[in-house]
Amino acid sequence: MFMRKWLGFVMMVVLAISLVGCSIQVGDTATTKSETGLSAKQLKADAAGKLGVFYLDVGQGSSQLLISPAGKTMLIDTGDIDKEQLMLKYMKDYDIKKIDILVLSHAHADHIGTASSIIDQIDIGKIYMPRAGNTTKTYENVLKSIKNKGLKVTTAKAGITLDWDEKVKVEMLAPVQATYEDLNDTSAVVKVTYGQSSFLFTGDAERVSEKDMLESKADLSATVLTVGHHGSSSSTSASFLKKVKPKYAVIQVGAGNSYKHPTEVVLNRLDKQGIPVYRNDLNGQVGAITDGKEIKWTLER
Ligand SMILES: [Zn+2]
Incomplete structure (x- = not known):
């Protein structure tokens, strides 16, 4: 009898200790804590041996962190200039020691805003950027950081395959042309395929680039579409959406943004196809x- 009571007491102490342990862990990673109580550390653990795609919340801007089945990392875009501390926190929370592939979709600040700091502070494997540049200080700083680190830029263009993880196919579907009138259309568009699941990352590619992709006859189909240009009406044309035929859509957009993204016309287009949208x-x-x-x-x- 005494033994059972004593055992019960020990069990309660063990339970209390493990509960305290849990709450500390969650508290440490509060910025990336999800409603299910999962931390970045937990998400990374869940993605072990699988493909993890994390659409980082950078407000109005874009950033996608990918972790391959073999643990390789890819970062597509880096959020806007005011998100430096947030991005570095994300990198710390996900324990990113090296970014094997960094893709900067195009030269606008809401995509390359913190790239300079990321390049300065984190080990980078390969870096892909479209040939089209910009005259802004933000863009110049990115080039400076690349040069300081002795990195070479590989030109992002349609038709190239990226060497990342032997189990995952990474292709670039755009830009099809070397130059475009609108910088958004120079966006690198990346398709990542693992087994039957595929993800299309579209940057801010607009109708003109979408038309070129359609005409390129590349396989645009994808399970998950990152909706182009934050849901602007200038992207996600009906013919492009028809060809991608996604099961899910994700929109990287900040609350109350001055551009009024995402637009009703794009949301309606997705809704009509019965595509669930995460934002x-x-x-x-x-x-x-x-x-x-x-x-x-x-x-x-
Ligand atoms: Zn943008």
């Missing part, structure tokens, strides 16, 4: 983890 402004950080068959979504809120 950073409504859901916080959006995570997709796939074993190559099913996709498990994790929303911060």
